[in-house]
Amino acid sequence: MTGASVVMGMKQVQRLLDFLFNPPLTAPRSTLVMRLMVGGVFLSEGILKFVYPNQGVGRFTKLGLPVPELTATFIGGLEIVGGILLIAGLFTRVIAIPFVVEMVVAILTTKIGLYLGTSPLPLPPALPKVGFWAVMHETRSDYAQILTSIFLLVVGPGSWSLDALLRRRREARTAQQPSRARRLPSGASKELTHDLPQAGAGI
Numbered sequence: 001m002t003g004a005s006v007v008m009g010m011k012q013v014q015r016l017l018d019f020l021f022n023p024p025l026t027a028p029r030s031t032l033v034m035r036l037m038v039g040g041v042f043l044s045e046g047i048l049k050f051v052y053p054n055q056g057v058g059r060f061t062k063l064g065l066p067v068p069e070l071t072a073t074f075i076g077g078l079e080i081v082g083g084i085l086l087i088a089g090l091f092t093r094v095i096a097i098p099f100v101v102e103m104v105v106a107i108l109t110t111k112i113g114l115y116l117g118t119s120p121l122p123l124p125p126a127l128p129k130v131g132f133w134a135v136m137h138e139t140r141s142d143y144a145q146i147l148t149s150i151f152l153l154v155v156g157p158g159s160w161s162l163d164a165l166l167r168r169r170r171e172a173r174t175a176q177q178p179s180r181a182r183r184l185p186s187g188a189s190k191e192l193t194h195d196l197p198q199a200g201a202g203i
Contacts, residue, residue, distance in 0.1 A: 050076050
């Protein structure tokens with residue numbers, strides 16, 4: 001690996017980190033509504049996985065997911081912590097990525113079987129029970145969750161968020177540092193002048 005490729009790789013990593021941790025503040029304040037919607041659903045679904053085992057370990061066991069106890073605990077914890085972060089608008093872009101991945105996996109593991117009529121989960125209580133329209137009906141929440149997460153990943157959290165508050169504070173500190181640096185020499189020179197003996201003073 002050449003030095004140029006290493007430098008290029010470091011620049012790409014830096015751009016990714018800047019994208020994730022320095023989101024733009026240009027998104028409208030109404031983005032808060034989107035965060036409350038998607039974050040609130042993830043939060044409530046995460047809590048349900050611990051309160052009702054059939055929504056957590058039991059569901060994951062029926063779907064044949066590996067180590068369902070560990071998987072259900074991890075996903076439930078992710079939804080609780082991530083839901084709170086989205087509501088608060090903290091690390092919004094960072095948490096949006098695993099939520100997009102989670103919803104893609106959820107659709108693949110639950111809706112393909114529903115389409116084919118082979119789902120291990122209970123079928124919908126009313127028609128349509130299987131096939132395309134059953135999938136479209138049952139996937140409405142997944143559809144909303146994944147698109148809202150993608151929206152927040154693209155536009156950022158909006159100006160009413162902790163991400164925006166932290167960024168404004170960082171920018172304010174950065175703006176103050178050059179002015180402090182300019183003031184230090186003049187202050188130091190005054191102290192030096194004060195310590196020098198005055199003209200005509202005895203030694």
